[in-house]
Amino acid sequence: MQEFLQLVLSGIATGGIYASLALALVLIYNAMGLVNFAQGEMAMLATFVGYALITRGMSFWIAFPVTLVLAFGGGIVIQRVVIKPVEKAPVLTLVIITLGLATLVNGLAGFIWGYLPRTFPSPFSSDSVDLGGVFVSYRDVGVIAVTGVVLLCVYLLLQHTTVGLTLRAAAHHPEASRLLGVHVSWMLALGWGLASAVGAVSGMMVAPVLFLEPNMMQTIIIYAFAAAVLGGIESPLGAVVGGLIVGVTINLAGAYLPGVGGDLQLAVGLAIIIVVLILKPNGLFGQAAVRRV
């Protein structure tokens, strides 16, 4: 039982990592109707910026908001410089551009900071609490808690503010929005900025656990995608629930499904997700797209 609980808890902790990045993916999807393959690399770059600030003597809680602001600005700049010129290009072009951007950002970080992993200071202790033989680390709780706060912010922004409404409108009905006086292009830039800032939160939360290096987010982003799609790519709550399900499923599949073990646990975990999506194509929290014909 102890083993089971520990597996569930460490699955939730890892799932929290996936969820935090999945939130950024959901945000960008809401803002421009496509996924940004460079999201993880942008988050990593922002984390390095935070690292540079902290190693220059800034305290974590000052460096944290400063990094978010810089990431927000950076996201907008990237959208203006890289994405805007091809805004009206087919989706495939944009996807390929985000892939290129991912490679570029990765190489840039490697060029500046090198590839040796670094420890990133965490505001939470590396210690853990003993709950009857099951251990929960403060850092994992911290990641989950911060992810929860970000989830709340993203939800409020998208569902209960005019900006959120305009963002979604600009993404899904650009022509109509333009007729109503919405600056569609700047809305997309805003979406990039926000997603970049959310990604930065994710990066700074997971860096103490994963160690900061240019490839830190590369394995995470695959599972973040899985989490976002499982939850329903437009739903922030779905992304978080999806992340936790992915984390726990992978852990338990490896331990308890006969013949799976460590070799197949990732494959089986993702296979389970495919089955869910076959049954519920729009994800757990997604709404079926209704189109008038």
Added chain:
Amino acid sequence: MGKKAPRFAAAAVFLLTLAACGGGGTPTSQTDVGITSNSILLGNTIAQSGPAAAYGTIGNAELAYFTYVNNNQGGVNGRKITFKILDDAYNPAQTITQTKQLVESDQVFAMFSGLGTQAQTSVREYLNGKKVPQLFVATGATTFMKDFGSNQWTIGWQPPYQGEARIYAKDVLANHPNAKIGVLYQNDDYGQDYLKGLTDGLGDKASMIVAKQSYDVTAANPFPQLTQLKASGADTLFLFSTPKPSIQSLAFISAVHWEPTIYLNSVSNPQVYMGLAAKAGAALKNVTSVGYIKDPTDPQWASDDGMKLYKQVIANCTTCNVNDGFNIYGVAVAYTMLDVLKQAGSNLTRANVMKIASSQLNETNPFLLPGVKVTTTSSDHFPIMQEQVITWSGTGWKLQGTLIDERGTIK
């Protein structure tokens, strides 16, 4: 009859040309592609970007050694060494195209110290087909030494992972005969090579292994596997993992208040990684590993001639961290490369160099632990087979006991 005349003429011309070319030299002075009267061109592929970029400095350290030899000794036998490094980003697909480029377009004499098990496996057949020496590959995968019979243009250098694991088996049998062993290993050739060495080394005591857990290199962390190893009741943990999961594991077992005896593979034991693990909260108690190279951070070598030479050499590389264990590795393997070229003298053919590297090495390398010999014979193609057990003191590795020789144990 008439048909044979042109062939005859062609043969005559060919012989005349040979005579003309060979006219100037002594009969023993032979060379091959990549050798000129004043230069030797060696090629290398290594990860200087991508997931394994931390290894990239090895190539720079090797270059630093060749630069040192060129500047301070005028090269080898009057020829300066040119060393061309290409970054394959640890991606075998790139290793293949870059190796072909080095062989066919740059016309290198030999490939030296290419890095990565998969990367070097992916070009082994090509290089053997072309009869281009694939010298001293930077991987401990046992196949690069063991399978010399079917790949006679390929040779490794560092001790094989199986040999290392056999040393752990000896150590655990001697010091922890009642251990309940849990093994975490990467689910690829690398992890399995180690696991095989441990199982073989334990022999009829292999039942001491109470649990084995593999993890995939693309997983975020190996925590679920460690949870199960802990639950299995194991009191001795073997980490056959690459550096990042090793660091994560060391931190995780402390976080869940588990205190097993730990055997940490040599790939993960550089000081820089131990420091990261400590910062991440790892207690690092009872950690055992092995070494065969002098550790630049170990004060006992402060006045050692080999270490002084290393520091002189590495000054030729501005980006190299003198304390990084990978750099002294690079300098040490480059020393062996130079040894081979020196022995070849003016008979610089690929065949001769390969013959020396694979069967005539008998070297004392100043950068390796005292007593370690780099040796090959016509029947033994494992250059380095001695390693010494080391334990972590909290600030550095401490050598324990004496060198353990595993020569001849891997068939």
